[in-house]
Amino acid sequence: MGHKELMVGNKAVAYGAVLSRVQVTSAYPITPQTTIVEYLADFIASGRLDAKFIEVESEMSAQVSVQGASWAGARAFTATSGPGLLYMHHPMMGCRLPIVMAVVHRSNKSMQPDHTDLMAQRDTGWIHLYCENTQEVLDTMIMSYRIAENDRVYLPVALGLDGYILSYTAEPVEIPDQDLVDSFLPPFKGRSAPHPDMTIEEWRANMSRGAGGYGTQKAWIDHHENMMAAKEVIVEVDEEFGKVFGRSYGGLYEEYNCEGAEAVIVAMGTIASTARPTIDDLREEGKDVGLVKLKTFRPFPHDEFREMAKRYNAFGVIDRNISIGSGGVVFNELRSALYNVDDKPSVLGFHTGLSGEEVTPGMVRRIAEKTLEAARGPVEPLVEWV
Amino acid sequence: MVGEEIVTSGSTSCQGCGHAILARLAFKAFGRKTIFTLVPGCIWITLSRNIPLFSTGTVFEGGGALVSGITNGLAARGIEDMNVVAFYGDGGTADIGLQGLSGAAERNENVFWICADNQAYMNTGGQRSGATPKYAQTTTTPASYIRRGKRTKRKNLPFIVAAHDVAYVGTASIAYPSDLVGKIEYAKGLKGFKFLHVQSPCPTGWGFSPSDTIKVARLTVQSGIWPLFEITEGNDFRLTYKPRELKPVGEALGLQRRFRHLTDGESQEIQSRVNGQWKQLLEIDGKRLPY
Amino acid sequence: MIEIRLHGRGGQGAVTASRLLATAAFLEDKHSQSIPMYGTERRGAPVTAFVRIGEKDKMVRSLIHEPDYVVVLDSLLRKTVNITEGLKDDGMLILNSSVPPEEIELLKPYKVATVDATGIALETLGRPITNTAILGAFVKATGEIGLESVIEAVKQQWKGTLGEINVKAVEAAYEATEVGDPKIVAEVVGEKAPAGSRADWRTFRPVVDLEKCTGCRLCWVYCPEHCIEMVDDKSVIDYAYCKGCGICVEECPVGAIEMKSESERGE
Numbered sequence: 001m002g003h004k005e006l007m008v009g010n011k012a013v014a015y016g017a018v019l020s021r022v023q024v025t026s027a028y029p030i031t032p033q034t035t036i037v038e039y040l041a042d043f044i045a046s047g048r049l050d051a052k053f054i055e056v057e058s059e060m061s062a063q064v065s066v067q068g069a070s071w072a073g074a075r076a077f078t079a080t081s082g083p084g085l086l087y088m089h090h091p092m093m094g095c096r097l098p099i100v101m102a103v104v105h106r107s108n109k110s111m112q113p114d115h116t117d118l119m120a121q122r123d124t125g126w127i128h129l130y131c132e133n134t135q136e137v138l139d140t141m142i143m144s145y146r147i148a149e150n151d152r153v154y155l156p157v158a159l160g161l162d163g164y165i166l167s168y169t170a171e172p173v174e175i176p177d178q179d180l181v182d183s184f185l186p187p188f189k190g191r192s193a194p195h196p197d198m199t200i201e202e203w204r205a206n207m208s209r210g211a212g213g214y215g216t217q218k219a220w221i222d223h224h225e226n227m228m229a230a231k232e233v234i235v236e237v238d239e240e241f242g243k244v245f246g247r248s249y250g251g252l253y254e255e256y257n258c259e260g261a262e263a264v265i266v267a268m269g270t271i272a273s274t275a276r277p278t279i280d281d282l283r284e285e286g287k288d289v290g291l292v293k294l295k296t297f298r299p300f301p302h303d304e305f306r307e308m309a310k311r312y313n314a315f316g317v318i319d320r321n322i323s324i325g326s327g328g329v330v331f332n333e334l335r336s337a338l339y340n341v342d343d344k345p346s347v348l349g350f351h352t353g354l355s356g357e358e359v360t361p362g363m364v365r366r367i368a369e370k371t372l373e374a375a376r377g378p379v380e381p382l383v384e385w386v
Numbered sequence: 387m388v389g390e391e392i393v394t395s396g397s398t399s400c401q402g403c404g405h406a407i408l409a410r411l412a413f414k415a416f417g418r419k420t421i422f423t424l425v426p427g428c429i430w431i432t433l434s435r436n437i438p439l440f441s442t443g444t445v446f447e448g449g450g451a452l453v454s455g456i457t458n459g460l461a462a463r464g465i466e467d468m469n470v471v472a473f474y475g476d477g478g479t480a481d482i483g484l485q486g487l488s489g490a491a492e493r494n495e496n497v498f499w500i501c502a503d504n505q506a507y508m509n510t511g512g513q514r515s516g517a518t519p520k521y522a523q524t525t526t527t528p529a530s531y532i533r534r535g536k537r538t539k540r541k542n543l544p545f546i547v548a549a550h551d552v553a554y555v556g557t558a559s560i561a562y563p564s565d566l567v568g569k570i571e572y573a574k575g576l577k578g579f580k581f582l583h584v585q586s587p588c589p590t591g592w593g594f595s596p597s598d599t600i601k602v603a604r605l606t607v608q609s610g611i612w613p614l615f616e617i618t619e620g621n622d623f624r625l626t627y628k629p630r631e632l633k634p635v636g637e638a639l640g641l642q643r644r645f646r647h648l649t650d651g652e653s654q655e656i657q658s659r660v661n662g663q664w665k666q667l668l669e670i671d672g673k674r675l676p677y
Numbered sequence: 678m679i680e681i682r683l684h685g686r687g688g689q690g691a692v693t694a695s696r697l698l699a700t701a702a703f704l705e706d707k708h709s710q711s712i713p714m715y716g717t718e719r720r721g722a723p724v725t726a727f728v729r730i731g732e733k734d735k736m737v738r739s740l741i742h743e744p745d746y747v748v749v750l751d752s753l754l755r756k757t758v759n760i761t762e763g764l765k766d767d768g769m770l771i772l773n774s775s776v777p778p779e780e781i782e783l784l785k786p787y788k789v790a791t792v793d794a795t796g797i798a799l800e801t802l803g804r805p806i807t808n809t810a811i812l813g814a815f816v817k818a819t820g821e822i823g824l825e826s827v828i829e830a831v832k833q834q835w836k837g838t839l840g841e842i843n844v845k846a847v848e849a850a851y852e853a854t855e856v857g858d859p860k861i862v863a864e865v866v867g868e869k870a871p872a873g874s875r876a877d878w879r880t881f882r883p884v885v886d887l888e889k890c891t892g893c894r895l896c897w898v899y900c901p902e903h904c905i906e907m908v909d910d911k912s913v914i915d916y917a918y919c920k921g922c923g924i925c926v927e928e929c930p931v932g933a934i935e936m937k938s939e940s941e942r943g944e
Contacts, residue, residue: 026455052461054454054493056451057486058485061454064445064455064486065454065455067444067452067455068452068454068455069459071455074458192442193463194440194460196465196467200438387894393903394873395875395915396874398719400720400722401920402901402923406901406902410903597924597926597936598924600927601927
C-alpha cells in the first residue's frame with residue numbers, strides 16, 4: 001500500500017493537493033512557501049494533477065481567486081506565508097467557502113518562522129490546524145478537505161507548517177494510493193456552484209443551506225456555530241483517517257506520554273516533535289510530566305482542556321507567538337478556558353522560538369521541569385521568555 | 387432593443403441613476419446564462435438584488451481575482467458556456483481594483499469586465515477617484531479660490547487595459563444603447579478578456595437634475611469628452627461614433643454642478659485638450675495600434 | 678430631555694434639518710445630538726434622522742424609539758411610512774402638508790401642526806427642499822427652540838444669498854404654521870403598494886399624453902426603473918415603481934410626457 005519518498009514539507013503540501021484532486025489552485029511566490037507553487041506547477045505540467053493554475057499577481061488575488069473557484073464549485077487550494085498571509089487578511093475575514101490553504105509560518109520581523117502570522121488571522125473564522133512533521137502535513141491536507149466540505153462545517157481550513165524547519169527539511173513520507181484517497185475523499189459538491197441549466201430559485205435554495213444572514217449579526221452567529229460544530233467533525237475525520245490509512249493525530253489534540261502525569265506542557269507545530277524525546281527522557285527519570293500537542297487552535301478545545309484540568313495540576317504553555325500588549329495567545333486562551341473549573345491547575349506561559357529562534361530539547365526540558373515544579377507549589381515568574 | 391428583461395423594477399438606486407440604465411441594457415445583452423460579480427459600491431448596495439442571476443461579491447480590491455477564480459472553477463467543472471461578468475465601478479476598476487484588473491487582463495482570463503464609471507466614489511458620498519476628470523469638484527476635491535477641484539486628469543483606462551493585449555476593449559455610453567448593446571453582443575462571444583468602459587452619469591454626485599442623465603451622457607459623447615471606440619484583436623482601433631463636428635464642451639459641463647466653478651480659462655483648457663485628443667483618435671481610427 | 682424624529686426623502690435635507698435643530702439648541706447652551714439613520718442615503722429614498730436636546734449626562738447612544746415630536750418633511754410620506762410609530766401620547770406631529778390639521782387623519786388625538794413647506798420652499802428657494810421651512814413650523818408649534826436660534830443656525834450653515842433665502846423659508850413657515858387637532862379615524866387608509874414599490878420617492882409624476890405618443894419606445898429604452906411598458910404601441914407607466922426621475926419627459930422627442938406634482942389628496 002502506497003510508497004515512501006524522501007521529501008520536504010512543501011512537497012508534502014503539493015502531494016496532498018494532488019491526492020485531494022484539487023481542481024483550481026492559485027498562489028503567489030512568497031518565501032518560504034515558494035516551492036509549493038513550483039511543485040504544483042510541475043505536477044500540473046507533467047499531467048500528474050489535472051487542475052487550473054491561476055498565476056496571480058499577488059497574495060490577495062491568490063486568496064480571492066480560490067474563493068471564486070470554490071464558489072463556482074471547484075475544489076480549490078492555495079498556499080502562502082507570513083507577509084503574504086497578512087496581505088490576505090481582508091478577503092479571509094468571514095470567508096465561508098471550503099478552501100484549504102497551507103500556511104508556511106514566517107515571522108514578519110525576519111525571514112524565519114514563528115506563529116505570529118497565522119495568529120494574526122485568529123478571528124477570521126478559519127479552522128486552524130498546526131502540523132509537526134512532513135507526514136502529518138500530507139495527511140492533514142487530505143483530512144482538511146473532508147473537514148472543510150462537511151455539510152455541518154463548510155468553512156475554510158488553514159494548515160500551518162513551520163517555515164524552513166518543516167517546509168525545507170526533507171524526511172521520508174508515506175504516500176497513500178490514489179484509490180484509497182478517493183475512497184476517503186469524494187468529489188466536491190459546492191453549495192453555491194452555478195450551472196447553466198439551473199434556475200436561480202434552485203441555486204438560491206441550495207446556497208441558503210449554509211451561509212445566510214449577510215448584513216446581520218446572524219451571519220456571525222451562524223459562522224461561530226459552524227466553527228464549533230467542526231470540533232466533532234475534526235475528531236470524526238481523524239478517526240476515520242486512522243482506520244483507512246493507519247495514522248491518526250488525535251483530532252483536536254494529542255496527549256503524549258501523559259499517563260499518570262502531574263503536569264503537562266502544551267506545544268504546537270514542530271516544537272511538539274522536539275518535545276517528545278525530551279518528555280520520554282524526563283519520564284524515564286521518574287519526572288511525571290507529559291506533552292499535550294495542540295493540533296487544532298480554531299475551534300479551540302475549551303471543554304477538552306477543562307477535562308484535562310481534572311487530571312493535571314499544571315500546564316506549561318509554549319507560545320511561538322505573542323499578542324503584543326497581552327501575551328501568549330494560547331496561554332491566555334487556555335487560562336481563560338480553565339477559569340470555571342474547581343481546583344484550578346497552575347498555568348505557566350513560555351514564549352520561545354519567535355523570528356526563528358531555535359527551540360532545543362534543553363529549552364523544552366527547562367520548561368517541563370518548571371511546569372512540574374508548579375504542579376507541586378507556586379513558582380515565579382508566571383510567564384517568561386525562554 | 388431585443389433581449390429578455392432581466393433587471394427588475396424596485397431597486398434603491400437614486401432617481402435618474404445611470405448605473406440602473408446600464409444594468410438594464412447590459413444584462414439584456416448578456417442573457418440568463420450569466421454570472422455577475424460585485425465589489426462594494428452603488429451597484430452592490432442598490433441594484434444587485436434586482437438582477438436575478440447567479441452572483442457573488444468580494445472585497446473592494448478583489449474583483450479581478452474573483453472573476454478569474456470563477457471562470458477557472460467553471461472550466462475545471464467543464465462549464466464553458468456561461469458569461470462571467472465583472473460589474474464594478476471606477477474605484478473597483480481603476481483604483482483599488484487596478485492590480486487585480488491588470489492580473490486578470492494579462493492572463494487573458496475568459497471574463498467580461500464592465501466598468502460602470504460614475505467618476506467618483508459615489509456610494510460613500512462622492513470622493514474623488516482616479517477616474518474623476520480634472521477640475522471636477524468632489525467631496526475630497528472641493529473648489530475654492532485656492533484649489534480648483536481635482537488637480538490631475540483621469541486615468542486613460544481603456545488604453546491601460548488595451549496595453550495588456552486582450553480580446554476586446556471598448557467604450558460606451560448609456561445615451562447610445564444600440565452601440566452599447568452591440569458591443570456586448572459582439573464581444574461576449576470572444577474567448578479571453580473583454581473590457582467595456584461605460585460612462586454612467588450620476589445626478590447626485592455630478593450635480594444635475596435626475597431628468598438629465600441621458601442628456602448629459604449624450605452631450606459628453608457629442609462633444610468628444612467621452613469618445614466611443616473599440617479595440618479588437620488586440621490592437622485594431624476603430625471609432626464607433628464620429629460626428630462631423632464636435633459640440634463645444636461648455637454645454638455638457640454647464641449642466642453639471644461639479645464644474646460650476648470653472649473659469650473661462652479652465653473651460654478653454656478642457657476644450658483644447660478634448661480637441662487635441664479627438665484629433666489623435668481620428669488619426670488612429672481604422673489603424674492598428676503599436677503593441 | 679426632548680426627543681425628535683424626522684422623516685424625509687433623500688434630497689429634502691432631513692439630516693441637515695436635524696443638524697440645524699441640534700445647532701440651534703447648542704446656541705441656546707443646551708446639549709444636543711443630531712443622529713442620521715446609519716446607512717447610505719439615496720436621492721429620493723425615505724430617510725430618518727433624530728435629534729436629542731437636553732442635559733449632557735442624559736445623552737444615551739441609541740436611536741430614538743419613543744419621540745416627543747415627529748417632524749415630516751414630505752407631504753406624501755405619511756401614506757407609506759408609519760410616522761406615529763412610538764410617538765408619546767402627549768406628543769406632537771409637525772407635518773409638511775397643504776391641508777389644515779383638522780383634515781389630517783390619525784388614530785390617536787395627537788397635537789398636529791401643518792405648514793405647506795413645499796410651497797414655501799418653491800417660493801423662497803425655487804426648489805422643493807423643505808428642511809428649513811419645516812424648522813420654522815417646529816419652532817412655532819413647539820416653542821422648544823427660539824426662532825432667533827434657528828435663524829442663526831441657518832446662517833452658520835449657509836453664507837450669503839443661500840443663507841438669506843433659507844432664513845426667509847424659516848420665517849415664512851413660522852408665520853403660516855397652524856396648530857390644531859386631527860380628525861380621529863378608526864383606520865388610516867394607506868396606499869397599498871406592492872413589494873419594492875418606489876411610489877413614495879416621487880415629488881412629481883410623469884403623465885403620458887396618449888394622443889401625442891408615437892410609440893417610438895425611447896422612454897422605454899432609457900427608463901432606469903424598467904417601469905414603462907409598451908401597450909398597443911403606447912407608453913404606459915407603472916407608478917408603483919416610477920421614482921419620478923423625469924428622464925422619459927426629457928427624452929420624449931414629441932413632448933408627449935409631462936411632469937405633474939404629486940398631490941397629497943390623491944387626485
